Amino acid sequence: MRTSATAQEVARLARVSQSAVSRTFTPGASVSDATRERVVAAAKTLGYRPNALARSLITRRSHIVALVMGYLQNQFYPLVIQQLSQLLQREGYHVLMFISDENETDGALAEILQYQVDAIVIASAMLSQDLAQQCVDSGVPVVLFNRLPDVDTTRPHTISVSSDNHEGGRLVAQHLVERGHRRIAFLAGLENSSTNVERERGFVEGLRDAGHSVWKRAVGHYSFERAQAATLELFEGTERPDALFAANDHMAIAAMDVLRHQLGLRVPQDVSVVGFDDVPQAAWGSYQLTTVVQDVPAMVEATVTLLKERMDNTAPARSIVIGCRLMERGSVRAAPSASSARASVRRKANVSPATRS
Structure with missing residues (x-):
């Protein structure tokens, strides 16, 4: 041969x-x-x-970027993998993907660094202090995708690309209040993830600015099954929420299935639902989910730009926040008309104190 x-x-x-x-x-x-x-x-x-391996021994560059994912259940991350891989390949790089525990990436670190990767992108996983320091010691830049570093583990080398999750939460609060909702529930994701923390913080502030507060809260852990259980928890009892904000579309879709098929409620006539991400399934005819759009192409482009800057040592570490917007579909009821609002005020005014609830 x-x-x-x-x-x-x-x-x-x-x-x-x-x-x-x-x-x-x-x-x-x-x-x-x-x-x-x-x-x-x-x-x-x-x-x-x-021979790429032989060339890497000479150049000390493998042209491999490690992508660390905590989980792939959320339909948002397959979009990220596809677009990030395609853009990196056009730039002469290749993606080597690792699946780690969503709360800890250290277990995969030793294996990742054995491949002499040029950089690491961490998405849907947490960055620990040990991992950050080991990467710095190895000269490997790390980009957090759609994650922010913990306050206690922030280092000058840490760079990140994320949506404006805080602003997205505020947009949802304003939208639901404008549509006349008052008993507004929140379905949280992972409690310690920056995405959930920022989305909830913006949501709470938006409601507070309008004179309202979160009426009820449950935790779905960004899991389809746990979001279903949390939805049942939120809607138990006779007085139920009239609107629900789920911290991502994956959980919002799970909640809509429960509301319709297990509780017999209509969306949006009985309860409005809003998600976050704008995954492809959100636009399906059976869901028509109103949601906050994360600009994946802009986030991916910013990630590759930061990676190249850090690998070439041409710029200091920095973080980029990409703006987001609300996509209105059919899962939120229409705003009350001026005439119906006035009629509601008149009805309340005509109720005697003895008969008011």
């Missing part, structure tokens, strides 16, 4: 230097069009394939 052709053989056939062959197959390297054409033609004739 014939062994693979070498770079030296390609160089001889193309009548160029071996370094020209190397530059031709190195993303971003400078080489003339004429030289590239000759090298590619010679490589095709000889069946030459560049």
Whole structure:
């Protein structure tokens, strides 16, 4: 069996230097069009394939970015994986994905660093102080995707890309209050995740500014099954919420299934539901979920920009917050008309004190 052709053989056939062959197959390297054409033609004739591992020993760059995910249940993260991988590949990098425990990434750290990755992106997982320090010691930049570092573990090297989760929570509160809701419940995700903390903080502040507060709260842990159980908890008893904000679409969809099929409630006539993410399923005809849109393309582009800056040591560590917006669909009831609002006020005014509840 014939062994693979070498770079030296390609160089001889193309009548160029071996370094020209190397530059031709190195993303971003400078080489003339004429030289590239000759090298590619010679490589095709000889069946030459560049050895990425051998090149990494010389350049000390593997062109591999590790992507660490805590879980893939949420339909938001497959979108991220697809778009991030495609953009990195266009930039000459490849993604090596690791699935870790959603609360701790340290278990995968030793294995990740064995691959001599150029950088690490952490999504839907937590960054510990030990992990951050080990990456710094190894010279490997880390980007937190849709996560913010813990206050206690923030370091000058830590960089992050996230949506404006706080503003998204405020938008939901304003929208539900404008639609006449008063008994507004919140379905939380993971209590210690920055996404949940920021979304809830914005939501609570938005309600407070309008003179309201969260009427009831339960925790769904960003899990479909646990969100279903939490929804039953929120809607037990005779006086139920008239609106529900779930900290992501995954839980909002679970809640809508429970409301309709187990509790016999209508969405939005009996209860309005709002999510966060705008995953593809949110637009399905059976859900038509009103939700906060996370701009995935902008977040992915910002992540790759930060990665390249840090790998090239061309910029200090920094964090980027991407704006979000509310996508209105059919899961929230229409705003009360001015005439119906006046009629409601008149009805309340005509109720005697003895008969008021």
